[in-house]
Amino acid sequence: MTQRIYNFSAGPAVLPLPVLEEAQRDLVALPGVGMSVLEISHRSKAFDEIIQGCEADIRKLAAIPDNYHVLFLQGGASLQFSMVPMNLMPAGGKADYVSTGSWSKKAIKEAQKVGTVNVAASTEADGFKRVPTQDELKLDPEAAYVHIATNETIHGVEWKYDPEVGSVPLVADASSDIFGRPLNVAKYALIYAGAQKNLAPAGVTLVFIRDDMLARSPQGMHSMLDYNTHVKNKSLYNTPPVFTIYVMRLVMKWLIEQGGLEAAERRNKEKAGLLYDVIDASGFYRGHAQADCRSLMNVTFRLPSEDLEKQFVSEATKAGLDGLKGHRSVGGIRASIYNAFPIAGVESLIAFMKEFERTHG
C-alpha cells in the first residue's frame, strides 16, 4: 500500500482514490484497446466512448438542458477570462462584473481589453470577506452580460444564491466549486470551470454554453478562440487533452456512484461545518470570510500572529497535512476540502488544530 498524505491544496487538488487506482491499473494498456489512454488517438472509437460518456455523465449530474453545449477546452479559466468577452461582448460593448476576489479581478482585467467593464458591485473594501447582496448589485440592463465568480478560492467566499439579473445573460466562473453542490444551469448563459479542483487533473476546462450565445461571436475570430469552432467540432477541432478527459470521466462516474451533487453538497457541508465549528468555538482561530458567505470548498482562517501561522503550517506539514498555507494575498491558513477530500482528513486537521491551540494558545 502506497503511503498517501492529506492534500489540502487549493488546486490542483486531491482526486478520489478509486479513480487514481483505476487509472493506475489501466495506464499501460486500456482493457480491450491494447494501448495506453496516454497514446490513443482522439479520433478513435475508444476515445469517442470516453468523451461522450463523460459528457453524458456531466449532463446527468447537473441536469444540463438540451439547449446547452458542453465543451472540453484548454487554457484554464484564465483563457476563459478572455474568450468570454471576445465572444459575448460586441466590440466596444459593455458588461457587468461583480468583484468578489482575486479571480473576479483577473476576469475584469481581461474583459477591459475588449470593452467597458461596469463593476456592478465590489467587496474589496471589506477585504473580500463576503459576496454582495442582491440589493447591492448595480446592474446595467443594457450590459452584454453579468459575470460572477461563484467561489473565490483565495478568500474562501462563495455565492449562496444565484443573482437575479433580469434578461441579461449571466456568466459564471465556477472553477472552484463546480459540482461541489447542485448547480442551476438554466440560470446561466455560460458557465466555465478549470478542472483541477473538483473535476479532474489540471489541463482541461469545462464550458457550458447556451445555444443562443453562439451567434454573438464576431466574424473572423481566431478559430481556437471562437466557441463556435469547438461546438461545431464537439471539442475535437484539434487534439484535446485525452488523458485528462479520461480521468474526468472516472471522477464523474465516482461522483454519480456517491449519489450525485445533492449528496456531494451534504458531505461538503458536513466537512466544512466541522471546521467552521472548531474555528467559531475557539478564541484562537479566526475565520476570514463572513459567516453567511463561507465557502464549502476553501476554509480560510487566521491565527493570533503570523509567526504562529508559520509554525502551524510547518508542524501540520510534518504531521502529513499538506498545502495549508494561505495565499500570500490573504495570509493565514487555507484548508481546501473539495469533493474528493476525505472526512478523515478533516478530522485529522481538527485534532491537529485542537492540539496546536492547546500547546500554543
Place this chain on the structure above:
Amino acid sequence: MTQRIYNFSAGPAVLPLPVLEEAQRDLVALPGVGMSVLEISHRSKAFDEIIQGCEADIRKLAAIPDNYHVLFLQGGASLQFSMVPMNLMPAGGKADYVSTGSWSKKAIKEAQKVGTVNVAASTEADGFKRVPTQDELKLDPEAAYVHIATNETIHGVEWKYDPEVGSVPLVADASSDIFGRPLNVAKYALIYAGAQKNLAPAGVTLVFIRDDMLARSPQGMHSMLDYNTHVKNKSLYNTPPVFTIYVMRLVMKWLIEQGGLEAAERRNKEKAGLLYDVIDASGFYRGHAQADCRSLMNVTFRLPSEDLEKQFVSEATKAGLDGLKGHRSVGGIRASIYNAFPIAGVESLIAFMKEFERTHG
C-alpha cells in the same frame, strides 16, 4: 503482463513503455511526496523539480542557446497558429508562409486574420508530395517572419534542410518531427510543437522563443495569448497541465538514455528506411511523398485500389497493427513511427505487407 498492440497513430501516439511503466508505478503516490502527480500543486517543490528538470533536459537534448526561452503552453499547435502572428506580426503587417500541406494551410488561415500572408512557395499543385527547394522560395525581405511546418503529418513530407531566409526571423511548426532528429535551434526565432507525437501525451505545447522576439508583442494583448506573460511567469501564469509535463519529463529522460537526438535520428532512419525499401521494391505499394522529401515520422503510401486499402487497414487492425488508415484528405495508408515506436512493430508491419501483397497482389 498487459497485452499491448502496435500503435501507428499519427498523434496522440505511442510512448516509450518504460515511461508508461514508471508513470503507472508512481500514479497513486509520487515517491517521497505522498500525493499523486495528478494532484500536486503547480506551486509545489515537487512540481518545480519536474518542470525545471524537464526544461534542463530539453535544453541539453537540443543544445538550446541561452537567449531562447522554453515555454510549456496549452492549446496545441492550433493556438500557436494564432499566437505567432498576434505576437510577431505588427498589426496590418505581413509575413511569409511556405505551404507544404494541411498544417501549413491551417497556420496561414489564422495568420490572415492578423495581417497579409505572402505564400512564399506552395507545393499544393503537386499534391503536397514534396517541400520546395531553396530556389523556389519567393521571400520578402521585409516580412515580419517566414513560417514553415518542418514535417507534414498528413502528407508524409519533411524538410531536409533549414531554409536560408537572410535576416528575417524563421518560425517553425515542428509538432510532428521535433526531437526525431537533431534540431538547429539557432536557425529559428521561434519553434513550436504540440507534444502528442514525439514528446508527451496530448495537452501541452512546447515553444522555444528567441529573446528578441518578445519585444514585438503589441501592448494590451490578452494575458494568456502574450508570450511575455508565459516567459515572465516561467509557464506558471496559470495552472499548467502538471501530469502531461511530468510524462514529458520522463520521455526526455528516456530520450537522453537512448543517446539523444543523433541516436534517435539513426533509429528513425533505420525504421523508415526498412519501410520505404519495401515500398520501393514493390510494384504493389506506391509511396506518396517524393523520395528526397520523405518523412522519417509518417510513411504514407497507396495500394492499387481504395478497396484494397480498406482491406489492408481492416486486416492489419485484426493483426494488432492499429492506426494505419491514412488521413481522408490523402487516402491510402499512413504508418506513423515516432521515436517511441519499436522496430519490432516496423518488422511486423513489413511481414504483414509482404504477406498482403502475396495474397492480394
